[in-house]
Structure formats: structure tokens, C-alpha cells
Amino acid sequence: MHVLLVGAGLSGAVIGRCLAEQGHKITIVDGRPHIGGNCHTQRDDKTGVMVHVYGPHIFHTDDEEVWNYVTSFARFQPYKHRVMTTSQEAVYSLPINLHTINQFYGKTLRPDEARAFLETQADTSITDPQSFEEQALRFVGPAFYEAFFKGYTEKQWGCSPTDLPAAILKRLPVRFNYDDNYFFHRFQGMPEQGYTPMIEAILDHPGITVHLDTMFDPAAISDYDHVFYSGPLDGYFDYRLGRLGYRTLDFERFTDQGDYQGCAVMNYGDRDTPYTRITEHKHFSPWESHEGTVCYREYSRECGPADIPYYPIRLVKEKALLADYVALAEATPRITFVGRLGTYRYLDMDVTIREALDTARMFLTHATEGSAMPAFAISPL
Incomplete structure (x- = not known):
């Protein structure tokens, strides 16, 4: 089959690779000038620091198959994520321990x-x-x-x-020991050269063609046997029912010399500090050494039409609108909505990859049986 994937992030890359390995012809389009979606990394020209362009992404999982998958495409270095917080004129370690x-x-x-x-x-x-x-x-x-x-x-x-x-705080992270490792998963690490080369390796298959700076045209759906769409669910339908609510992030980038804050992430818990945290990116690659440093101050706000959506709000109003969009999607043939934006859910990277692998396998089963692939491999509701 000839399959179109909209989005060259983790969902599109993993699904595309799985289907290409089974002989399907894969075309991937992405409106951005780079692959990797929000996981995109690149080296800063002046300092040499590996920068997480859209904010830090830490790989952590208990899923051994997913860990083996990513480490087959990139060399991972051990990384333990530690977060500090400045609150009431003092600095503390998180999670609460x-x-x-x-x-x-x-x-x-x-x-x-x-x-x-x-x-x-x-x-x-x-x-x-x-x-x-x-x-x-x-x-x-x-x-x-x-x-x-x-x-x-x-x-x-x-x-x-x-x-x-x-429910947002159901699993309140309080530890009654001195373990300040932010995550508790068995496998934790960072790709040595960043996430973008890892995703390049996943996409490096003769059956895959990638077109960047290319917006998806819904009218082109008839040119393909099936489409996997990882863009915003409401965006696919041109927001005809209204916009699903998201929070977005503004990054105030600055550079310095030496070590600016002594840790990768410093949260700011006081309401009168306008930003939520400062991230210092060279600490995400502790095996490297750089004289200069690159930091981001992060500001959270309501997502507007021209902004990059980060965190789905998913309160009562949004869930009602989501149900209406799900109904529209389920009535649309030959398309499956995937990933964080396509299913309007917050997903860690390992879950995104797990769902992409499972979705690709589901598609292969349906293709073998001659049955229709559903609009969602996992219901957003």
C-alpha cells in the first residue's frame, strides 16, 4: 500500500518505519523545516551545547521493548533527572523526599x-x-x-x-527516603547526539520519503491507501466545531559562561515569579563539557491559533468538544489519528513509541485481513 503519514515526529517515524519494513510505500510530510516534532534537538553554534529546542525531553520507561527499540537507533548515555525548586527564598529538591x-x-x-x-x-x-x-x-x-x-x-x-x-495529582510524588531521582523507571537515558539523529536513523529506510516544509492537504487523502495523522485533531477538521483547549510555552533563551544554575531544571514555585522554570541545557548532556551555557526561561499561557500546542487541558468543556471531534473522525474513512495532538492526550515519549508500534501492527493485521483500520487505535475518550 501507499501510506501517508502527517508529521515527522516520533509517531510518524515509528509507524512509517514499521510499515516500510513490511514493504509498504511511505510518504511523510511535515510543515516544519526539521524532523522530530517537539523532540527536535540541535547544537548551539556558539557554545556547542545540545539544545532541546522545544523544551527538555527526558527518556524514561519501564517498557523493555521500547527501550530496546530506541537504543537500536542511537547510542544512549545514562542520565538521572534531578529537579530543584526555588520557593519562599530557599531551594529544595523534587519530588518531595x-x-x-x-x-x-x-x-x-x-x-x-x-x-x-x-x-x-x-x-x-x-x-x-x-x-x-x-x-x-x-x-x-x-x-x-x-x-x-x-x-x-x-x-x-x-x-x-x-x-x-x-486526578492530575492522584499519584502525588512524595518519597520517604533521600532518593531525588525524578523518575522511577528502570530505563533512563539520553541519546548521545540528541533526538533528531535518532529519528533520522528511524526514517533511514528506502521505502520512506520525507517532505519537510510541506503542509498536509486533506484533499490529497484520496491519493493514498491510508493516512496516519499526528497533527491537531480539531485542526484536521479546520476547527469547525471550535478549538480544543491547550496551554503553550514561551521560551526566553539566554546564554552565559560557566554553570548558570548548577542543575538541569530549576522550578519556581512562587506565584510572583512569572516563569515556571529555568532549564540549563548542557546539564542534559553531562558527558559533555562546554565553557558556555544555554538556558531557557519558560512561561506558560493559553494557546492561541498561531501557537504551538503543548499541554491539552481536558477539562469538562474540552472533553465534550473532544467527543464531538471523535465522532467526526470515526466517520472519516482511510485515516487514523495518532500521537499527542491527534488523540488530544499528554503522552510521554515512551508511551508515544509504544502506541506507534502497536498502531502499526494493528494496521498490518487489518491489511492482511482486508478489514478497515479504525480512526483511533486507542480511544481519546
Whole structure:
């Protein structure tokens, strides 16, 4: 078959590679001048630092097949992600761990003592947390909530934490040991030369043709046996029902000499600090050494029509509109919506790759059986 993939990010690259290896002809188009989507990396000309152009991407997974997949296309270096936060004129490590608890409260608690102490700080009158705020108050109490969650969340989501569902904070990261590794997955690392060369290697197959700076024309769908679309779901239908809500990010890039902040990510929990965090990109490649440094201040705001969508909001209004777009998609033949934007879900890279592998295999099964591929391999609802 001749298959079109819209988007040269992880979803398009992985699906395209899987289908090309089975003999299908693959055409990939992307409106940007580079491959990799938001995972795109490039070296800064002046400093030599590997920059995560659209913000940092840390690879972490418990999925051994996905780990073996990415490491077959790129050499990965070990990387442990550690995040600090500046709050109330002090610096703490995240996620909240035993050191954070002892430092914040000026104590020397052991794990069992810290558990018991934190329970005395929690609002135990909240038995069924319904909002983000209630969830935080129930499990860590008002002092931790004010210091680490309230201001940061208001900046990140542009609304009160009382308006956000408790599910966002269901797995509250509190550790009663001194482990400050931000992620807990078995496999963690960074591609030695960045994500863009890794995705180039995935796309390096004679059955794959890539066209950059090329916008998708829905009228061209009839030229292909099937289309996989990883752009915005509402955008495919020209926003005819309205726009799904997203948050976007503005990056204020600056350079310096030496080590600017001593860590890869410094969050800013206070509401009166306008940015949510500063990322220092040379710390994402700790095996390299550079005299200069490249940093980004990140500002979160509502996503406008001309902005890059980052975080789907998925509150009640958006879910209702999403259901209407899903119905439209399911009535559209020969197209499958994939990835973060195509399914209006926040996806880590490993989940994106897992779903792409599964989607490609599902397509191959349908092709063998002569049956129709559904609009969604995994329902966005």
C-alpha cells in the first residue's frame, strides 16, 4: 500500500518505519523545516551545547521493548533527572523526599517519623478529594501545598487549582527516603547526539520519503491507501466545531559562561515569579563539557491559533468538544489519528513509541485481513 503519514515526529517515524519494513510505500510530510516534532534537538553554534529546542525531553520507561527499540537507533548515555525548586527564598529538591521534608520543617526525621509527621500536617477532614487543591491539602497539608504546588500550578495551567481535577495529582510524588531521582523507571537515558539523529536513523529506510516544509492537504487523502495523522485533531477538521483547549510555552533563551544554575531544571514555585522554570541545557548532556551555557526561561499561557500546542487541558468543556471531534473522525474513512495532538492526550515519549508500534501492527493485521483500520487505535475518550 501507499501510506501517508502527517508529521515527522516520533509517531510518524515509528509507524512509517514499521510499515516500510513490511514493504509498504511511505510518504511523510511535515510543515516544519526539521524532523522530530517537539523532540527536535540541535547544537548551539556558539557554545556547542545540545539544545532541546522545544523544551527538555527526558527518556524514561519501564517498557523493555521500547527501550530496546530506541537504543537500536542511537547510542544512549545514562542520565538521572534531578529537579530543584526555588520557593519562599530557599531551594529544595523534587519530588518531595525525606531531605525536602526535613529541610522545609527544620527537622531530622527518619522515614517512619516523616510519614507520621506529614499526616499531622494533612487535612484529614477531606475524605474524597475532588480538586487538585483538595488532593494536595489531604496528602501534604497547606504549608507544602503553598510552597510547592499552588503558585506553580496557577502559572502552569492559568487557573485556580480548585478548578483542576484531583486526578492530575492522584499519584502525588512524595518519597520517604533521600532518593531525588525524578523518575522511577528502570530505563533512563539520553541519546548521545540528541533526538533528531535518532529519528533520522528511524526514517533511514528506502521505502520512506520525507517532505519537510510541506503542509498536509486533506484533499490529497484520496491519493493514498491510508493516512496516519499526528497533527491537531480539531485542526484536521479546520476547527469547525471550535478549538480544543491547550496551554503553550514561551521560551526566553539566554546564554552565559560557566554553570548558570548548577542543575538541569530549576522550578519556581512562587506565584510572583512569572516563569515556571529555568532549564540549563548542557546539564542534559553531562558527558559533555562546554565553557558556555544555554538556558531557557519558560512561561506558560493559553494557546492561541498561531501557537504551538503543548499541554491539552481536558477539562469538562474540552472533553465534550473532544467527543464531538471523535465522532467526526470515526466517520472519516482511510485515516487514523495518532500521537499527542491527534488523540488530544499528554503522552510521554515512551508511551508515544509504544502506541506507534502497536498502531502499526494493528494496521498490518487489518491489511492482511482486508478489514478497515479504525480512526483511533486507542480511544481519546
